[in-house]
Amino acid sequence: MRKIKRIFVHCTASWQKTTTEASLRAEFKKNGWKNPGYHYVIMPDGSVINMLDESLVANGVKGYNATSVHVAWVGGIDKQHPNGIDNRTQEQKQTLIGILTVLRKRYPDAQIMGHRDISPDKNGNGIVDPWERIKECPCFDAMIEYADL
Numbered sequence: 385m386r387k388i389k390r391i392f393v394h395c396t397a398s399w400q401k402t403t404t405e406a407s408l409r410a411e412f413k414k415n416g417w418k419n420p421g422y423h424y425v426i427m428p429d430g431s432v433i434n435m436l437d438e439s440l441v442a443n444g445v446k447g448y449n450a451t452s453v454h455v456a457w458v459g460g461i462d463k464q465h466p467n468g469i470d471n472r473t474q475e476q477k478q479t480l481i482g483i484l485t486v487l488r489k490r491y492p493d494a495q496i497m498g499h500r501d502i503s504p505d506k507n508g509n510g511i512v513d514p515w516e517r518i519k520e521c522p523c524f525d526a527m528i529e530y531a532d533l
Contacts, residue, residue, distance in 0.1 A: 385439060386438075386439065386441070386450065386451065387451055388438075388451060388452065388453055388490075388491040388494045389451040389452065389493070389494055389495065390445075390448060390451065390452045390453075390494055390495050390496075390497060391452070391453050391454075391455065391484065391487050391488070391491065391494050391495070391496045391497070392444050392445055392448070392452050392453070392454045392455070392497060392498070392499055392502075393455055393456075393457075393480070393484070393496065393497070393498050393499070393522045393526040393530075394421070394422060394444060394454060394455065394456035394457075394498075394499050394521050394522050395456060395457055395458075395459055395460025395468075395521050395522040395523050396408065396422075396425065396456050396457070396458050396459065396460060397460045397461055397468070397521065398458060398459070398460070398461065399459075399461065399462075400428045400458055400459040400462075400471065400473075401428075403458045403459075405425070405433045405435070408420065408422075408425060408433075408435070409435075412443070415443075417443045418443075419436055419440055419441060419442055419443055420435040420436050420442055420443065421442055421443045421444045421454060421456070422435050422436070422442055422444055422454040422455065422456040423435060423436045423437070423438055423442050423453050423454050423455065424454075424455045424456070424483055425455075425456050425457070425458060426455070426456070426457040426458065426476045426479045426480055426483070427458050427476075428458055428459065428473050428475065428476060429473075429475055430473070430475030430476060430478060430479040431479075432479060432483065438453055442454045444456075444499065445499055445502055448502060453487055453491070453494070455480065455483055455484065455487070456522075457472055457476045457480060457522065458476075459471045459472060459473075459476070460520075460521065460522065460523045467520065468519075468520035468521070468523045469523055470522075470523040470524040471523075472524075481530075481533070484496055484530055484533050485533055488533045495527075496526060496527065496530045496531075496533060497526055497527050498521065498522045498524070498525065498526035498527065499519060499521040499522060500512070500517045500518070500519055500520055500521055500522070501526070501527055502518075503516050503517045503518045503519075504516060504518075
């Protein structure tokens with residue numbers, strides 16, 4: 385089994401009403417990836433798609449994938465916010481807590497964080513400020529929201 389150091393939370397940065405497992409898999413294939421970017425994807429109704437077994441390496445965060453598990457929720461954009469918004473449904477929020485709780489028990493030493501939290505701290509203040517983020521994914525502060533898990 386792989387040594388898991390991080391559990392990354394992502395958004396798919398796609399439309400909640402039209403995104404399907406097939407469309408996600410097609411996007412990963414279009415990128416030329418052997419494996420999907422996420423192990424688990426949470427649909428707007430709270431259902432979970434297991435995209436990849438945890439024993440395999442997903443393509444979620446370049447440079448960190450060998451030691452990470454990736455969980456994504458479908459959404460993160462809408463017509464008014466094409467660059468990112470936390471538009472998780474209540475069902476997605478509940479399911480995300482459930483999955484992260486299970487993963488935290490399975491990997492007690494792993495840090496739960498958002499994809500955006502891996503951005504460089506350019507000014508050296510110990511915090512990844514909003515202007516330093518490479519991307520907004522998952523469109524909320526996962527480290528704070530799940531600190532108690």
